[in-house]
Amino acid sequence: MSTFRGPDRIRRVACVGTGLIGGGFAALFLARGLDVIVWARAADAPERLDKFLTTAWPTLERLGARAEDRGTLSWASTAAEAVTTADFVQESVPDRLELKRSFYDEIEPFVPADVVIASSTSGITIADLQAGRTQSPRVVIGHPFNPPYLIPLVEVAGAPYTSAEALAAADGFYRSLGKVVIRMDHETRGFIANHLQAALEREAMHLVAEGHATPQQVDAAVVHGLAPRWTAIGPCMVRHLGTQAGVRAYFDRFHLGSEPFLSHLQPAEFTPELIQAMEEGCRGMVAGRDRTEIATARDRMVCETLLAQKRAGISKHGV
Numbered sequence: 001m002s003t004f005r006g007p008d009r010i011r012r013v014a015c016v017g018t019g020l021i022g023g024g025f026a027a028l029f030l031a032r033g034l035d036v037i038v039w040a041r042a043a044d045a046p047e048r049l050d051k052f053l054t055t056a057w058p059t060l061e062r063l064g065a066r067a068e069d070r071g072t073l074s075w076a077s078t079a080a081e082a083v084t085t086a087d088f089v090q091e092s093v094p095d096r097l098e099l100k101r102s103f104y105d106e107i108e109p110f111v112p113a114d115v116v117i118a119s120s121t122s123g124i125t126i127a128d129l130q131a132g133r134t135q136s137p138r139v140v141i142g143h144p145f146n147p148p149y150l151i152p153l154v155e156v157a158g159a160p161y162t163s164a165e166a167l168a169a170a171d172g173f174y175r176s177l178g179k180v181v182i183r184m185d186h187e188t189r190g191f192i193a194n195h196l197q198a199a200l201e202r203e204a205m206h207l208v209a210e211g212h213a214t215p216q217q218v219d220a221a222v223v224h225g226l227a228p229r230w231t232a233i234g235p236c237m238v239r240h241l242g243t244q245a246g247v248r249a250y251f252d253r254f255h256l257g258s259e260p261f262l263s264h265l266q267p268a269e270f271t272p273e274l275i276q277a278m279e280e281g282c283r284g285m286v287a288g289r290d291r292t293e294i295a296t297a298r299d300r301m302v303c304e305t306l307l308a309q310k311r312a313g314i315s316k317h318g319v
Contacts, residue, residue, distance in 0.1 A: 002165050002168065002169055003114060003163065003165045003166075004114050004115065004116050004138060004163070004165055004166050004169040005087050005088065005114055005115055005116070005169065006168075006169045006172045006173060007172050007173045007175075007176035009087060010034070010087040010088045010173055011034060011035060011087055012034065012035045012036075012037065012085060012086055012087050012088075013029045013034050013035070013036050013037075013086060013087065013088045013089070013090060014036075014037050014038070014039070014076075014082040014083045014085075014086035014088070014089045014090070015029070015036055015037070015038045015039075015082075015090050015092065016038070016039050016040070016079050016082055016083065016089065016090070016091050016092065016093060016103075016107065017039075017040055017091065017092035017093040017094070017120075018038050018039075018040040018045050018048070018049045018052075018092070019040075019092065019094075020052075020146055020147065021092045021120045021144060021146060021148060022038075022040070022090070022092030022093075022120065023048075023049050023052040023053070023056075024052075024056070024144070024146065024147040024148035024149045024150075025090045025092060025120070025144065025148045025149075026038055026049065026053070026073070027052070027053055027056040027057070027060060027147075027148075027149040028060075028148055028149040028177060029071060029090075029177070030053070030070050030071045030072075030073060031057075031060040031063075031065035031069075031070065031071075031149065032065075032071070032176075032177050032178075033069045033070065033071050034071045035071045035072045035073075035074075036071055036072070036073050036074070037073075037074050037075070037076050037082050037085070037086065038073065038074070038075055038076065038082065039075070039076040039077075039078065039079045039081070039082040046075060053073075056147070056149050056150075059149070059150060060149055063150075079103070079106060079107050080106065080107060080110040083107050083110050083111045083115075083117075084110050084111075084112075086111065086112070086115055087115060088115060088116055088118070088173060089107075089111055089115060089116070089117040089118065090118050090120065090142065091103070091104075091107075091117060091118065091119045091120060092119075092120040095121055095122055095123065095124060097124055097128065097129070100119070100121070100124065100129055101129060101130075101133065104117075104129065104130075104133075104136075104139070105133070108136060108139075115138070116138050116139075116140060116166050116169050116170050116173075117136075117138060117139045117140070118139075118140050118141070118142030118156075118170050119139065119140070119141055119142060119143075120142060120143060120144060120148075121141065121143060122143060122190070122191075122194055123189050123190045123191075123194065124189070125141070125157075125159065125187045125188070125189055126139055126140065126141060126157070126158050126159040126162055126187060127159040127160075127187065128189075130159070135159070135161045137161060137162055137163035137166060138162075138163060138166045139158075139162070139166075140156060140157070140158045140162060140166055140167055140170045141155065141156060141157040141158060141184075141187060141191065142154055142155075142156060142170055142174065143155040143156075143157075143191050143194075144179075145193060152178070152179055152180040153179070153180050153182065153193060154174045154179045154180070154181050154182070155181075155182045155184060155191045155192060155193065156170050156171050156174065156181055156182070156183050156184065157183075157184035157186070157187035157188075157191060158187060159187060160186070167183065171183050196235075200222075204218045227305075228305045229298070231301055231305045232297065232298040232300075232301035232305075233294075233298050236278060236281060236282055236285070237282060237285055237294075239278075239282075240282040240285075240286075241291065241294065241298075244291075246279070246282065247278050247279055247282045248275060248278075248279050251270050251275050251278075
């Protein structure tokens with residue numbers, strides 16, 4: 001039996017902080033039939049959360065949530081009260097290091113010993129959070145993408161001293177909610193998805209700042225060019241399918257094409273280790289399928305995405 005409560009023992013979740021992320025998590029937990037106790041400092045937090053949940057619920061119903069299965073929502077008068085009876089704690093206070101540190105000093109003594117505390121931080125590592133403090137093994141990263149009730153991804157990570165059982169418990173809990181979990185081998189500031197997003201956003205700002213594109217053109221290029229394909233395969237597999245010879249050929253041809261001139265960021269050094277890692281990773285994603293099978297699956301997903309965009313009225317987004 002695990003040291004920490006997993007999905008089969010989690011019935012009550014404490015959400016501390018109820019902004020876009022904390023409120024989004026509360027909506028998700030309620031939709032999955034969990035009882036949620038919340039706390040936030042702002043005096044108008046109950047009113048704002050109520051409006052948020054009212055807005056989010058129709059989307060959750062379209063994803064299969066039922067009103068009769070909805071969990072209960074209650075408010076705590078203090079953060080300590082919120083966490084005392086929780087089976088899992090989702091912390092979503094503002095992403096300021098000293099604020100988070102003082103907050104953990106405040107709540108952790110009141111959290112039951114076998115309960116995992118997950119931080120929604122978008123960039124602070126557990127090692128930074130606990131530097132110079134008690135290195136609590138049950139505090140983990142549980143970083144979602146906004147809005148958490150809709151976007152599947154959660155990144156789970158921890159410091160070298162973080163309990164493997166705590167990480168496994170958080171991983172299992174999020175998966176039980178229908179989330180797609182990336183369990184990182186080790187934490188890094190910003191984790192994975194935010195690094196990718198930041199690189200694209202920086203390039204977008206450069207294109208606008210230098211007069212090469214308008215914000216409308218940038219967003220249209222993403223929505224109608226990159227995004228549909230990326231719903232099926234990511235940038236690594238895009239490169240792998242880009243030539244008959246696979247991803248290794250990309251590295252051989254990189255300097256012959258336009259790629260060196262396309263980015264304001266310096267490309268990574270093409271070391272043998274990088275090329276091997278990319279090739280092995282792509283081979284793993286191929287999983288024995290041939291190119292035609294992969295391309296067919298990609299096209300089917302992109303087709304469904306394009307149809308969904310059309311139904312949602314964004315078929316001319318940004319154009």
